[in-house]
Amino acid sequence: MREKMMESQVVRVLIIDDEPMVRGTFVAFMKHWGYVTREAENGQVGLELFKKEPFDIVITDLDMPVMGGLEVLAYLHEHAPDTPVVIVSGAGQLDDAVQTVKLGAWDYLTKPVGSMAILESTIQRCLEKAGLIKENKQYQKHLEEEVSKKTEALRQNNMALRAEIADRKRKEEEVLLMNRHLEEVADASGELFAYQTIPELMSGVLESLQYLLKGGARNNHETGDQVFFDNGFVVSRNQDGMDVLSGTGIFAGREGMDAFEALPGRIFEKVNAILTEGRGAGFDGRDYFVHMRTVNRAECVLYIDCLMPVSEADQRLTQIYLTNVASAYDSIMLNEEISNSQKEVIFTLGEVIETRSKESANHVRRVAEYSYLLARKYGLDEAESDLLRYASPMHDAGKIGISDSILNKPGKLTDDEFRIMQSHATIGYDILKASQRPILQAAAIVAHEHHEKWNGRG
Numbered sequence: 414m415r416e417k418m419m420e421s422q423v424v425r426v427l428i429i430d431d432e433p434m435v436r437g438t439f440v441a442f443m444k445h446w447g448y449v450t451r452e453a454e455n456g457q458v459g460l461e462l463f464k465k466e467p468f469d470i471v472i473t474d475l476d477m478p479v480m481g482g483l484e485v486l487a488y489l490h491e492h493a494p495d496t497p498v499v500i501v502s503g504a505g506q507l508d509d510a511v512q513t514v515k516l517g518a519w520d521y522l523t524k525p526v527g528s529m530a531i532l533e534s535t536i537q538r539c540l541e542k543a544g545l546i547k548e549n550k551q552y553q554k555h556l557e558e559e560v561s562k563k564t565e566a567l568r569q570n571n572m573a574l575r576a577e578i579a580d581r582k583r584k585e586e587e588v589l590l591m592n593r594h595l596e597e598v599a600d601a602s603g604e605l606f607a608y609q610t611i612p613e614l615m616s617g618v619l620e621s622l623q624y625l626l627k628g629g630a631r632n633n634h635e636t637g638d639q640v641f642f643d644n645g646f647v648v649s650r651n652q653d654g655m656d657v658l659s660g661t662g663i664f665a666g667r668e669g670m671d672a673f674e675a676l677p678g679r680i681f682e683k684v685n686a687i688l689t690e691g692r693g694a695g696f697d698g699r700d701y702f703v704h705m706r707t708v709n710r711a712e713c714v715l716y717i718d719c720l721m722p723v724s725e726a727d728q729r730l731t732q733i734y735l736t737n738v739a740s741a742y743d744s745i746m747l748n749e750e751i752s753n754s755q756k757e758v759i760f761t762l763g764e765v766i767e768t769r770s771k772e773s774a775n776h777v778r779r780v781a782e783y784s785y786l787l788a789r790k791y792g793l794d795e796a797e798s799d800l801l802r803y804a805s806p807m808h809d810a811g812k813i814g815i816s817d818s819i820l821n822k823p824g825k826l827t828d829d830e831f832r833i834m835q836s837h838a839t840i841g842y843d844i845l846k847a848s849q850r851p852i853l854q855a856a857a858i859v860a861h862e863h864h865e866k867w868n869g870r871g
Contacts, residue, residue, distance in 0.1 A: 423448075427453070429455070430473070440452060442533070451466065456477055459480075474501055475509060490516055496543070499521075519542065614741055618647065619660075622717065641721070647713055655671065655672035657676075687714050703716075755850065759803055778806075788802075801855065804852055808860055811839065811844065812840075835864070845857035
């Protein structure tokens with residue numbers, strides 16, 4: 414065992430004893446065993462050496478001048494508990510042995526040591542025990558380090574997992590929020606095709622944007638309602654310049670005005686640059702400009718002064734919504750074109766019919782305006798009055814079924830001729846009644862009833 418220990422390391426022994434002969438004997442044998450020794454005549458000198466040099470084991474007497482073995486033992490037990498301490502005492506009292514063990518002594522030998530083999534065996538046993546303690550502590554330290562590494566790895570994995578879960582949850586919330594917003598866009602888009610005119614459409618768009626962007630809204634100081642912007646407008650480009658289609662806030666009531674007159678100079682310049690040069694859309698401070706171009710190449714700029722920043726998600730939703738607005742815009746323009754074409758055709762047909770009966774010029778158009786004015790005076794709303802205006806030119810459509818000899822007879826009609834002439838109201842009704850167009854349906858009623866007496870009796 415000693416040879417094995419010698420191969421691994423040099424054993425350093427501190428011998429503390431006030432008897433020179435004892436120290437000399439111990440030193441001689443220990444050198445023979447291959448140990449490196451240092452000696453001290455009392456505990457004080459011994460501790461000074463211990464503090465300066467490393468030792469694997471301490472052998473000390475109990476009863477010494479200046480400082481005894483118990484004080485040495487107490488110090489080493491507190492400051493170097495893993496260093497083996499063997500007490501070698503001439504007292505040989507059991508109480509002394511018990512007390513030293515309680516204070517931390519690893520073994521106890523009595524003087525005189527009968528055999529150096531006992532001392533050697535004691536030293537080897539203490540060194541083996543110290544080695545096992547050291548290995549155990551190293552192993553424990555290694556385990557603690559491994560546990561710490563594993564714990565840190567688990568903590569990192571846990572943090573990564575939590576971050577992944579949080580990120581997934583955030584993305585799920587974003588998807589849910591986006592889906593909800595898309596549903597809101599779909600709802601708002603469904604209302605777009607109910608509008609009949611472009612100004613009505615754009616007023617509805619500004620109103621819907623307040624709803625779609627309400628996530629960043631605040632209370633309006635005047636109304637208490639939640640708003641995302643106070644002021645906004647929509648401007649379109651035409652052949653002569655730019656017109657305000659709709660406005661809210663400070664721009665309310667400026668519909669139909671030329672943009673140059675209706676808008677502040679800085680904002681007008683921005684809108685003009687967007688429409689003429691195709692640049693500048695987006696944010697300018699709290700001002701938000703959105704450029705909209707329809708399939709039929711109509712162009713508009715929507716402006717709002719945002720009370721809070723518009724998120725990227727809301728900007729995308731706004732663009733999606735305005736894509737639907739562009740479709741509704743083209744639909745209204747197409748309907749207006751069809752309606753205008755219908756009106757023009759009706760006026761033309763009315764004039765052709767009246768030409769057969771040699772009516773004076775512009776008779777049809779005068780009837781149209783009279784009908785509109787009478788309808789308004791009667792109390793009909795604008796839409797109904799306008800419908801009557803464009804239906805009335807067809808009041809004599811049935812004359813197409815009356816022969817020229819009766820229609821243009823210079824003298825008084827006979828009773829039979831008069832009955833034929835009266836039938837033009839029914840003929841006109843039969844011609845027009847099958848149409849599904851509101852104007853022609855109204856024209857059928859006008860043609861059928863335009864000769865009714867005020868009292869309703871024929």
